[in-house]
Amino acid sequence: MNVFTEKLAVWSFATTSILAASALGPVTDSAVAAGGSSRYAFNYPNAIVAAAGHLWVANSGDDPLTGVGSSITEMNLDGSLVKVISGPQFNFRSPNSITYDGTHLWVLNPADENEGTDLSITELTNTGAFVASFSGPQYKLNSPKQIYFAGGHLWIINQGGNSWEPFNNSGSVTELNLNGSVVANFSSPKFGFNSPTAITFAANHLWVTNFQVIGGEASLTEMNMNGSFVARFSGSSRKLDSPVAITFDGHGLWIANLGNPQTGTQGSVTELSVNGDFIQNFRSARYKFVTPGAITFGEGHVWVLNGSNGFAGSVTEISSNGSLVRTISGPRFKLDAPLGIVLVGSRIWITNNGWSVSTGGNSVSELSTTGRFIANF
Secondary structure, X not given: OOHHHHHHHHHHHHHOOOOOOOOOOOOOOXXXXXXXXXXXXXXXXXXXXXXXXEEEEEEOOOOOOOOOOOEEEEEOOOOOEXXXXXXXXXXXXXXXXXXXXXXXXXXXXXXXXXXXXXXXXEEEEOOOXXXXXXXXXXXXXXXXXXXXXXXXXXXXXXXXXXXOOOOOOOOEEEEEOOOOOEEEEEOOHHHOOOOEEEEEEEOOEEEEEEOOOOOOOOEEEEEOOOOOEEEEEEHHHHOOOOXXXXXXXXXXXXXXXXXXXXXXXXXXXXXXXXXXXEEEEEOOHHHOOOXXXXXEEEOOEEEEEEOOOOOEOEEEEEEOOOOEEEEEEOHHHOOEOEEEEEEEOOEEEEEEOOXXXXXXXXXXXXXXXXXXXXXXX
């Protein structure tokens, strides 16, 4: 395995389910769970979203073939448990992304394509009731990584098959109506979807980050809201180094770059204008960007989640001008291979996908935006 495949493997490890030694079993207080109370049924939690006054956590579970351990945990904003949503009717298969359209929740189930398991999308009401499950070749789901709501439609990022191969451009973006029907799938070479990883909405356009693979180059693709191509920005000109996440702060775009530990390239964050122009890249050691895997904006600051490669995590808080505010790290925060982050008012909620009981794996950590630890569930 060469440098590029190793680098993509690190990111894939952080964004796909990890097989556990045993199934979750019944959701009881006596069930085994690392970190918080087993009542929450956290089983390799990854995505987290705030919707309808609650938190919703996707648990990828133990087995993408059977769906064992795959579920959605619904929590109140004080951290108390509302319910665990699971069962065959939901068709949860290693869910890795959730979005909210203002009325309904949409859950992406990447399952295990290599084993022939159906990829699907599950629609829920904002109370967690089942609405529908969508699957089939017309959706052209291909290693889907993110589902996102913008402009009245749903947008799904497909990393693409054979993503280890040179010049892989088999990635695509699928657009859906809110009734679950397909609008279009965008995969033309001009889009440059080279293992796309994330999407956001800014300045009436969609922006898709593309992870570099063997022989390729990282890039950023800009699209109109009808899916038509606008522009593609090269990684070299915009200082993108294996970008994995993107957010918008109301003024510009912020992109988290995984970097390349094999060659000593640190993780970093790149700031661009809403026209795609380069502004600055933050790579200094004082930011402590270590395999950043998620980025979000809230309370006037940008928040970067580090440690997606399976080790103890941290959060880097930076101001809108890029200056370092603080780095939140240490055992007391119980950040273990953190993958998902969401801000609700003055609270930060982080999912911990790791397996270390001592540092809070299989749990959700609650922090304040002033850097104070509040609780671990």
